[in-house]
Amino acid sequence: MTELSGERIVVIGGGFGGLSTACYLADAGAEVEVLEKNEQLGGRASRLERDGFRFDMGPSWYLMPDVFERFFSNFDRSPADYYSLTHLDPHYRIFFKDGDSVDITPDLERSKARFEEYEPGAGEALEEYLEESRRTYEIGMEHFVYTDRPRLRDWVDPTVLKNARGITLIGSMQDHVEGYFSHPKLQQIMQYTLVFLGGSPNNTPALYNLMSHVDFNLGVYYPEGGIGGVVDGFVSLGEELGVTYHTDHPVTAIEGRRGGFRVETDGERDEFLPDLVVSDADYAHTEQELLPPEKRQYDAEYWESRTYAPSAFLIYLGVEGDVEELAHHTLVLPTDWEEHFGKIFDKPAWPDDPAYYLCVPSKTDDTVAPEGHSNLFVLVPIAPDLDDSPTVREWYRDLVLDDIAENTGVDLRDRIVLEELFSVSDFAERYNSVRGTALGMAHTLRQTAVFRPPHRSKAVPGLYFTGSYTTPGIGVPMCVISGEHTANAVIEDHATDVPEATTSDD
Numbered sequence: 001m002t003e004l005s006g007e008r009i010v011v012i013g014g015g016f017g018g019l020s021t022a023c024y025l026a027d028a029g030a031e032v033e034v035l036e037k038n039e040q041l042g043g044r045a046s047r048l049e050r051d052g053f054r055f056d057m058g059p060s061w062y063l064m065p066d067v068f069e070r071f072f073s074n075f076d077r078s079p080a081d082y083y084s085l086t087h088l089d090p091h092y093r094i095f096f097k098d099g100d101s102v103d104i105t106p107d108l109e110r111s112k113a114r115f116e117e118y119e120p121g122a123g124e125a126l127e128e129y130l131e132e133s134r135r136t137y138e139i140g141m142e143h144f145v146y147t148d149r150p151r152l153r154d155w156v157d158p159t160v161l162k163n164a165r166g167i168t169l170i171g172s173m174q175d176h177v178e179g180y181f182s183h184p185k186l187q188q189i190m191q192y193t194l195v196f197l198g199g200s201p202n203n204t205p206a207l208y209n210l211m212s213h214v215d216f217n218l219g220v221y222y223p224e225g226g227i228g229g230v231v232d233g234f235v236s237l238g239e240e241l242g243v244t245y246h247t248d249h250p251v252t253a254i255e256g257r258r259g260g261f262r263v264e265t266d267g268e269r270d271e272f273l274p275d276l277v278v279s280d281a282d283y284a285h286t287e288q289e290l291l292p293p294e295k296r297q298y299d300a301e302y303w304e305s306r307t308y309a310p311s312a313f314l315i316y317l318g319v320e321g322d323v324e325e326l327a328h329h330t331l332v333l334p335t336d337w338e339e340h341f342g343k344i345f346d347k348p349a350w351p352d353d354p355a356y357y358l359c360v361p362s363k364t365d366d367t368v369a370p371e372g373h374s375n376l377f378v379l380v381p382i383a384p385d386l387d388d389s390p391t392v393r394e395w396y397r398d399l400v401l402d403d404i405a406e407n408t409g410v411d412l413r414d415r416i417v418l419e420e421l422f423s424v425s426d427f428a429e430r431y432n433s434v435r436g437t438a439l440g441m442a443h444t445l446r447q448t449a450v451f452r453p454p455h456r457s458k459a460v461p462g463l464y465f466t467g468s469y470t471t472p473g474i475g476v477p478m479c480v481i482s483g484e485h486t487a488n489a490v491i492e493d494h495a496t497d498v499p500e501a502t503t504s505d506d
C-alpha cells in the first residue's frame, strides 16, 4: 500500500475538480488546503441567495448518479449520507417553436411510442440507439473515463482496441444520429445533450452518443438543496478527512522555492508554502497569469487556437405564482437550430432565434422560493467573447422573455419580483475564465482524451491540474473523476510504501 506522508498540498480553486482532488489527497495522508478566489466554494456551481430565493448559478442537472456513488464509496460513504435524491418525472420537456412539445420520461415505452408518432420505426430505432449508447457508456466509462490514459501509446493497448471494437467513437454525432433517425426533431432530441459538453453535432465525436444512455436510461435527479447541496456534501466529506478551506483567497502567483512552492494570494493570508500544488482554476488562467513565462507548458498561440465551449446568457428570476406549463427542466428549441450553433462556433453573434433552457427547481423543492412564488433561470448558450454591455443585455433579456411567452405560453414579464443577469464578462470576472467561456475547452475530436492538457505539468515538477480542462472533461461528474485522476498522479509520484495493516488472525 502506498500513502502520502503529510505532504503539504495547496489546491487552487474550490470547484468540483478541486473539492474531489482535495478529498482523495487528504485521505491518502496529505495536509490539504483549498484556496478559493470567491466568497463561497463550488466554483461554477455557486449559489445565489436573495430575498428568500435560492438559485444554483451553474449546473442544475444531476446526471450519472453512479459517478457520485462511486466517489463517496471510495471513502466508505454514500451520497445518502449527505443529500437525498428525487428522480424527476418527466426528465425534461421540450417545446419546439412550431407549437409542438414532447416530454422525455423515465418510461421507455412511452418515449418509444412518442418517437413512433414522428417517424414509423423510430420507436425500435430508439431502443437500438439506446442499447448502443449503453454499451458505449459502459465500455467508455471503464476503459476511457475511469482509466486515465495520458499518452497516445496508452491507447494503442490491445485491450483498449479490443474494447473499442463495435462502438462508434469517431465520426460526428450528426452522422451517427442520422444513421438512426431521419426526422429533424428526433435528431435534435438525441443531440441536445451535446451542449453539456460544449459542442455542436458537427464538431463532437460520436463517442458522446453515450450521453443518451445518461439521460434516457440512468435518469435525471434533483439533489436535496440543489447542486449546492452536493457541494456542501463534498465540503463536509473533505472536512471529515481533514481538508482546510480558505474562501476569498484569490491566488496571484505560483512561485518555486527550494523544496516546494510559494503561493501568493490577495486574501487575509498572503502566502502559503506547500510542497505541491494542484490547480483547479481554469488551466489557461493558471498557466498564463499565475506562472512566469518560462514555467508554462503552452504559449499564447496555443490558448488562442483552442475551440472554447459556449459562454451563457443567464437570467435568474423570482416570479409571483406558478409556471404550470414548464417542467423542472424545459428546453425550447427552434425547429432549425443550425443558425444558433453557427452563431456560437462559426460567426459569433447573439442568436436572434435562440435555443435555450429553463430550470424551475421550485417545482420540486419548496425551500428555494418564498410561498406563492417560483424560482427559475433561463440559460441561452452563446459564443464566448461576445460583447455583453448593459445595453446588449437589456435588449437580449427582453428578446428572451418575449420568446418564452410566445413559445411556452408562460408570460413572466409582469410577475418578476427578483431578477439578476449573468453573462460573458461575469464568467471572466467571477471565475477567471478565458474569453468568458462557461465550460472551458469544448470536446472536439482534437480536444478529447490525450489531446486535453495533462494533469501533470510538463514544465514544473510538483505542479498538477484538475477540473474540466483536463481529462475526462466538462460536467460535474467528469470533474469529480478528474479529481481522482489528478490525486492518483500525485500519489504515484510522491507516495511511499507503507506496510499493510495486519490483523491478529494474520
Ligand SMILES: Cc1cc2nc3c(=O)[nH]c(=O)nc-3n(C[C@H](O)[C@H](O)[C@H](O)COP(=O)(O)OP(=O)(O)OC[C@H]3O[C@@H](n4cnc5c(N)ncnc54)[C@H](O)[C@@H]3O)c2cc1C
Pocket: 012, 013, 014, 015, 016, 017, 018, 035, 036, 037, 038, 042, 043, 044, 045, 057, 058, 059, 060, 061, 062, 063, 249, 250, 251, 252, 280, 281, 282, 285, 312, 379, 430, 431, 432, 438, 439, 466, 467, 468, 469, 473, 474, 475, 476, 477, 479
Ligand atoms: C451555466 C452552467 C450550467 C451547467 N450545467 C451543468 C449541468 O447541469 N450538469 C453538469 O454536470 N455540469 C454542468 N455545467 C458544467 C459544470 O458546472 C462544470 O464543468 C464544473 O462544475 C467545473 O468544475 P471545475 O472543477 O472544472 O471548475 P470550476 O467550477 O470553474 O472551479 C474553479 C474554481 O477556481 C476558482 N479560481 C479561479 N481562479 C482562481 C485563482 N486565481 N485563485 C483561487 N481560485 C481561483 C474559481 O473561482 C472557481 O471557484 C454547467 C456549467 C455552467 C457554467
